[in-house]
Amino acid sequence: MVLVLFDSDVLVSKIILAGCIAVLFYLILHYALKMLEMGYVLKYMKPWYTHFYLRSKKLSKQQRHVLQQDFPFFNKLDKKYRGYFEHRLVSFMSDKDFLGREGFQVNDEVKVLISATAVMLTFGFRDYYIGIISKIMIYPKAFYSNTNKTFHKGEFNPRLGVLVLSWEDFKLGLDISNDNLNLGIHEFTHAIHINSIKERDISSTIFSDSFKELKELLQHRPELRETLLSSGYFRNYAFTNQFEFLAVLMETFIETPKEFQANFPEVYAKVRQMLNFKFANY
Structure with missing residues (x-):
C-alpha cells in the first residue's frame, strides 16, 4: 500500500512538473515571437499577419444584399478579402450594442452599414474590434448634446464607451462618396485614435x-x-x-x-x- 501511494505521488509530481515546463515553454515562445514581431514592425511598420480565422462567419442573405448594394468598398475587394470582411462584420455587430433613440428603429441595414464603416477603417488591423466602443447610439437626425449644449450630427464619448450618430447624416455621408465628408468615418476615426493611445497591441x-x-x-x-x-x-x-x-x-x-x-x-x-x-x- 505504501509503495502504491509512493508511485502515485511520484506520477502526480511528474505530471505537475511537465505541466509547469510546458507553460514555461509556451510563455518563453510567446514572448520571443512578440519580440520578433515587434522588431519586424519597427522595421517595416506593418504586422506579420492580419487575417487568421479558424472558422469564417457569414452574413445572412439580406445583410449581404445591403452590403453589396450600399457599401462600394466591399465590392472593390477580391473574393478572399470579401470573405474576411464578412467575418469581421458579423463579429463586430455581435460585439456592440446598437441602441435607437427618439423612436429610431435599429434594423439590419443600420447595423450592417455602420459596422461596415468601422470594419473598413480597421481592415488592415489585426485587432479590429475598437474595444473602447461598447455601445452605438443612433438618432434619426441631428441631436441635442448635453455635453456642450448644442446640436450634433455625431460624437464619441470615450469615458462611457459610446459612439453616437445621426442616421440622416450618416447616410448622407455614404450617399455622396466624393465630397470628403463622411460622418461615420469621422466619428469612428476619433474612437480608433483614442483606442490606439489606450491600447498597445x-x-x-x-x-x-x-x-x-x-x-x-x-x-x-x-x-x-x-x-x-x-x-x-x-x-x-x-x-x-x-x-x-x-x-x-x-x-x-x-x-x-x-x-x-x-x-x-x-x-x-x-x-x-x-x-x-x-x-x-x-
Whole structure:
C-alpha cells in the first residue's frame, strides 16, 4: 500500500512538473515571437499577419444584399478579402450594442452599414474590434448634446464607451462618396485614435506611431504644412486640433484617394501606413 501511494505521488509530481515546463515553454515562445514581431514592425511598420480565422462567419442573405448594394468598398475587394470582411462584420455587430433613440428603429441595414464603416477603417488591423466602443447610439437626425449644449450630427464619448450618430447624416455621408465628408468615418476615426493611445497591441502601435511620424513630418516641413493649410483640399475644421485633423484626413483618404495621393503623396503614404491599407486600389 505504501509503495502504491509512493508511485502515485511520484506520477502526480511528474505530471505537475511537465505541466509547469510546458507553460514555461509556451510563455518563453510567446514572448520571443512578440519580440520578433515587434522588431519586424519597427522595421517595416506593418504586422506579420492580419487575417487568421479558424472558422469564417457569414452574413445572412439580406445583410449581404445591403452590403453589396450600399457599401462600394466591399465590392472593390477580391473574393478572399470579401470573405474576411464578412467575418469581421458579423463579429463586430455581435460585439456592440446598437441602441435607437427618439423612436429610431435599429434594423439590419443600420447595423450592417455602420459596422461596415468601422470594419473598413480597421481592415488592415489585426485587432479590429475598437474595444473602447461598447455601445452605438443612433438618432434619426441631428441631436441635442448635453455635453456642450448644442446640436450634433455625431460624437464619441470615450469615458462611457459610446459612439453616437445621426442616421440622416450618416447616410448622407455614404450617399455622396466624393465630397470628403463622411460622418461615420469621422466619428469612428476619433474612437480608433483614442483606442490606439489606450491600447498597445500591434495595430494600435503602428497607428499611433505612424501618426506621430506624420506630425513630426509636418513640424519639420513648414512649406508642406502651409500647402496643406492653403490648398482648400482639407476643410478648415481639420485644423481645429490633432483629433479633427486626423478625422478629416481619414475622410479624404477613403473618399478621394487618387486626388489625395497626387496632391500630398507623403501625407497619403503616412495615412496608408497608419491603416495598413494595401487593398481595394489604395
